[in-house]
Amino acid sequence: xxxxxxxxxxxxxxxxxxxxxxxxxxxxxxxxxxxxxxxxxxxxxxxxxxxxxxxxxxxxxxxxxxxxxxxxxxxxxxxxxxxxxxxxxxxxxxxxxxxxxxxxxxxxxxxxxxxxxxxxxxxxxxxxxxxxxxxxxxxxxxxxxxxxxxxxxxxxxxxxxxxxxxxxxxxxxxxxxxxxxxxxxxxxxxxxxxxxxxxxxxxxxxxxxxxxxxxxxxxxxxxxxxxxxxxxxxxxxxxxxxxxxxxxxxxxxxxxxxxxxxxxxxxxxxxxxxxxxxxxxxxxxxxxxxxxxxxxxxxxxxxxxxxxxxxxxxxxxxx
Amino acid sequence: xxxxxxxxxxxxxxxxxxxxxxxxxxxxxxxxxxxxxxxxxxxxxxxxxxxxxxxxxxxxxxxxxxxxxxxxxxxxxxxxxxxxxxxxxxxxxxxxxxxxxxxxxxxxxxxxxxxxxxxxxxxxxxxxxxxxxxxxxxxxxxxxxxxxxxxxxxxxxxxxxxxxxxxxxxxxxxxxxxxxxxxxxxxxxxxxxxxxxxxxxxxxxxxxxxxxxxxxxxxxxxxxxxxxxxxxxxxxxxxxxxxxxxxxxxxxxxxxxxxxxxxxxxxxxxxxxxxxxxxxxxxxxxxxxxxxxxxxxxxxxxxxxxxxxxxxxxxxxxx
Numbered sequence: 001x002x003x004x005x006x007x008x009x010x011x012x013x014x015x016x017x018x019x020x021x022x023x024x025x026x027x028x029x030x031x032x033x034x035x036x037x038x039x040x041x042x043x044x045x046x047x048x049x050x051x052x053x054x055x056x057x058x059x060x061x062x063x064x065x066x067x068x069x070x071x072x073x074x075x076x077x078x079x080x081x082x083x084x085x086x087x088x089x090x091x092x093x094x095x096x097x098x099x100x101x102x103x104x105x106x107x108x109x110x111x112x113x114x115x116x117x118x119x120x121x122x123x124x125x126x127x128x129x130x131x132x133x134x135x136x137x138x139x140x141x142x143x144x145x146x147x148x149x150x151x152x153x154x155x156x157x158x159x160x161x162x163x164x165x166x167x168x169x170x171x172x173x174x175x176x177x178x179x180x181x182x183x184x185x186x187x188x189x190x191x192x193x194x195x196x197x198x199x200x201x202x203x204x205x206x207x208x209x210x211x212x213x214x215x216x217x218x219x220x221x222x223x224x225x226x227x228x229x230x231x232x233x234x235x236x237x238x239x240x241x242x243x244x245x246x247x248x249x250x251x252x253x254x255x256x257x258x259x260x261x262x263x264x265x266x267x268x269x270x271x272x273x274x275x276x277x278x279x280x281x282x283x284x285x286x287x288x289x290x291x292x293x294x295x296x297x298x299x300x301x302x303x304x305x306x307x308x309x310x311x312x313x314x315x316x317x318x319x
Numbered sequence: 320x321x322x323x324x325x326x327x328x329x330x331x332x333x334x335x336x337x338x339x340x341x342x343x344x345x346x347x348x349x350x351x352x353x354x355x356x357x358x359x360x361x362x363x364x365x366x367x368x369x370x371x372x373x374x375x376x377x378x379x380x381x382x383x384x385x386x387x388x389x390x391x392x393x394x395x396x397x398x399x400x401x402x403x404x405x406x407x408x409x410x411x412x413x414x415x416x417x418x419x420x421x422x423x424x425x426x427x428x429x430x431x432x433x434x435x436x437x438x439x440x441x442x443x444x445x446x447x448x449x450x451x452x453x454x455x456x457x458x459x460x461x462x463x464x465x466x467x468x469x470x471x472x473x474x475x476x477x478x479x480x481x482x483x484x485x486x487x488x489x490x491x492x493x494x495x496x497x498x499x500x501x502x503x504x505x506x507x508x509x510x511x512x513x514x515x516x517x518x519x520x521x522x523x524x525x526x527x528x529x530x531x532x533x534x535x536x537x538x539x540x541x542x543x544x545x546x547x548x549x550x551x552x553x554x555x556x557x558x559x560x561x562x563x564x565x566x567x568x569x570x571x572x573x574x575x576x577x578x579x580x581x582x583x584x585x586x587x588x589x590x591x592x593x594x595x596x597x598x599x600x601x602x603x604x605x606x607x608x609x610x611x612x613x614x615x616x617x618x619x620x621x622x623x624x625x626x627x628x629x630x631x632x633x634x635x636x637x638x
Contacts, residue, residue: 160479160492161510163503170493170502173479177486184482188590192480195567199525206522211515248514271507 001112006129009118010136012102013042013079020075022100023053024083025090029155029190032057034081034104034130036064037148041139048073054090060189063182064151067144077101082126082152084110104129124164127152128172143180150181151190159191163272200230202240205255209244210304216251217311218244219304223258241267252276252311256304259295264303267293268311279314283307320431325448328437329455331421332361332398339394341419342372343402344409345553348474348509351376353400353423353449355383356467360458367392373409377554379508382501383470386463396420401445401471403429403605423448428596428605443483446471450491462499469500470509477561478510482591482609519549521559524574528563529623535570536630537563538623542577560586571595571630575623578614583622586612587630598633602626 004012013019021038023031035051042049050071057065078100083089084107086097103114106129108121123129131149134141153173157165160173177183194202201222208221222237230236237257245253251274257265266283268276270290277292283306285294296303313319323331332338340357342350354370361368369390376384397419402408403426405416422433425448427440442448450468453460460468472492476484479492496502513521520541527540541556549555556576564572570593576584585602587595589609596611602625604613615622632638 160502161506165502165506167493167496170489170496174486174489174493177489183479183484183489184591187480187484192477192565193567194565199528199562199566203522203525206518209518215515243518246511246513247518248512 004116010133016077017047018076019049021051022080024088025054030125030152031082033127033148033152040145041134054092064148086113124169125153125156141179146176146179146181150176197230197232198236201232215249218250219254221256245269282310323435329452335396336366337395338368340370341399343407344373349444349471350401352446352467352471359464360453373411405432443488444472444475460498465495465498465500469495516549516551517555520551534568537569538573540575564588601629
């Protein structure tokens with residue numbers, strides 16, 4: 001593995017053709033924005049370029065994906081974006097594990113699997129790095145490229161709300177709007193649209209809110225009965241686990257999500273001041289300091305009791 | 320009323336002293352950010368300056384308000400910010416109705432009550448105009464001013480999500496972060512923290528959701544009974560009016576908010592594609608294209624019927 005500069009990455013891309021840009025499995029807005037934005041830019045330089053992924057891209061990104069007609073060719077230069085580890089390639093991309101030419105990433109934890117890498121852990125979104133490289137390739141940035149890159153930045157920074165949203169993130173967003181990015185439309189799709197089923201299940205889940213440890217722990221439940229009643233699917237419940245932590249005074253927000261009979265998926269969230277990954281590790285799970293998960297078997301009440309008991313210990317420093 | 324330029328406004332402010340900066344009743348983040356940010360800047364020029372409001376400023380803005388020690392003086396130059404109409408002065412500020420020297424506002428509907436006015440209806444937040452004026456006064460912008468102005472911009476643009484968030488909004492946010500604005504902290508307080516009472520009343524309000532016009536209109540209600548039940552105050556219900564519009568397929572989101580007996584405050588929201596200010600104008604109200612309000616008297620059902628009837632006409636182009 002060799003670390004290269006943004007300029008060198010731009011040069012490598014400019015000197016190659018028949019480029020495949022790999023995304024991680026379950027691709028999110030940043031992965032999609034980077035891969036499609038980069039391919040659009042490379043095509044503007046007359047090259048063949050195509051994003052590839054083990055999973056299907058959600059329809060909500062149609063405004064990006066529909067702007068890049070499919071090209072079929074044998075990949076000669078393999079690039080990855082927003083991809084920290086070959087374990088995230090997924091089945092379809094397995095075959096590229098040992099032949100990645102260039103990796104563009106913003107995960108400090110990047111395993112260095114590529115021949116050449118540009119990794120900037122301080123970058124809020126990988127799309128910010130891709131944007132810099134596209135500029136260095138002297139591509140005339142159009143609305144579609146701007147939309148793709150803006151999507152990467154706004155989704156990975158939680159609509160500029162997370163701590164990774166820097167002055168650079170905001171400044172690039174401004175430039176991208178000048179270049180045609182439809183920021184209002186994109187933010188609305190990504191952050192401001194809820195299905196009726198989502199509103200309904202959110203409401204049902206919120207009605208189950210219980211507080212423990214003097215209000216420092218909040219727990220909500222999502223049951224299969226609520227799914228039936230609201231018609232909500234997994235896509236509708238995305239992000240609900242962030243709600244209990246938002247309640248004033250709450251240090252640990254817990255969501256107990258009923259899955260197949262007898263199994264409860266637990267999501268724990270903190271503001272980063274309490275380590276919930278150690279909480280979930282008690283039950284064989286894990287994650288980040290501010291967001292972690294585990295699975296507990298049993299019935300709803302006993303699952304709740306177990307996770308709350310452990311959470312109380314985390315708060316008092318016993319775990 | 321005389322319309323003046325940003326430069327002239329900066330000059331007027333520079334040439335005067337003992338300045339009172341008036342906020343509208345029930346002050347929001349933009350009003351507070353503008354008033355406090357401007358007063359901080361004026362004090363840096365050695366002037367006496369104090370924000371005034373008919374209502375108390377919520378504690379969640381302590382990080383702004385605590386940075387401006389109270390000054391007591393007889394106001395000699397009266398300024399209003401983010402204040403479209405003297406009807407929004409509230410009781411305590413009544414006495415200033417006919418003696419406002421300078422109005423700085425971003426409501427196109429501004430009634431022109433001041434001797435001199437700078438109104439830019441294209442500005443996402445009034446704080447963007449105030450920021451320009453502060454810069455023109457050659458004030459060295461510090462962290463506290465940056466925090467105040469950033470708060471105005473992020474709250475009025477819904478964390479940069481609404482259609483009024485322009486490239487300028489993002490660019491100024493970037494500059495303010497460079498100048499010390501604690502964007503992550505502010506965004507967390509403003510958009511990622513909910514009181515228990517808020518969670519409860521949001522849930523109660525969502526249970527009242529009704530759809531009209533093939534799902535293009537969604538209406539929710541907030542009643543005094545819900546306030547009693549949840550213990551929610553006006554601050555707790557702030558922003559709830561944004562929810563009905565978020566529902567998939569909804570063009571006009573309406574919140575019917577019961578006030579004193581027999582009066583209903585209506586908030587209407589669109590994604591900017593439908594003009595809700597003309598909808599509210601039917602009932603003597605107004606606002607922006609994407610966010611407007613009015614008051615309807617009567618009982619809940621008749622208020623709902625009236626606003627929905629008018630909203631249906633707006634959708635079919637009859638209003």
